[in-house]
Amino acid sequence: MKESDPQAPKIEFPCPNYPIKVMGDNVPHYSRVVIEIIERHAPGFDQTIIRESVSRNGRFVSLTMEITATGTAQLQAMFDDLKGTGLVKMVL
Structure with a gap:
C-alpha cells in the first residue's frame, strides 16, 4: 500500500461504544423521534x-x-430512518 492511498479505517463488528451524532431542527419532538429510531x-x-x-x-x-x-x-438502516424523518440534517 502506498502512503498516498487513502483507506477508510476498518471497524470490527460488533463495535461497542460506537459514537453517533445526529443534528437537526430544534423542534419539541426532535429528541423523542431520534431516540425512538436509535x-x-x-x-x-x-x-x-x-x-x-x-x-x-x-x-x-x-x-x-x-x-x-x-x-x-x-x-x-438507522441513517435511512433518521434522514426519513425530515427533521435530521446530518448524521455523523
Missing part, C-alpha cells in the same frame, strides 16, 4: 449518557450517543 436499531443503548447541544442561534440541536454497532446494514 432504540429501534440498537435496542437497550444507554440513554443516560446522551449529550444534547443547541446551536448558538437555537435553530438546530445535536444529540450525541453511543451504541453497539452490529454491522453496516444496521448503520445504513
Whole structure:
C-alpha cells in the first residue's frame, strides 16, 4: 500500500461504544423521534449518557450517543430512518 492511498479505517463488528451524532431542527419532538429510531436499531443503548447541544442561534440541536454497532446494514438502516424523518440534517 502506498502512503498516498487513502483507506477508510476498518471497524470490527460488533463495535461497542460506537459514537453517533445526529443534528437537526430544534423542534419539541426532535429528541423523542431520534431516540425512538436509535432504540429501534440498537435496542437497550444507554440513554443516560446522551449529550444534547443547541446551536448558538437555537435553530438546530445535536444529540450525541453511543451504541453497539452490529454491522453496516444496521448503520445504513438507522441513517435511512433518521434522514426519513425530515427533521435530521446530518448524521455523523
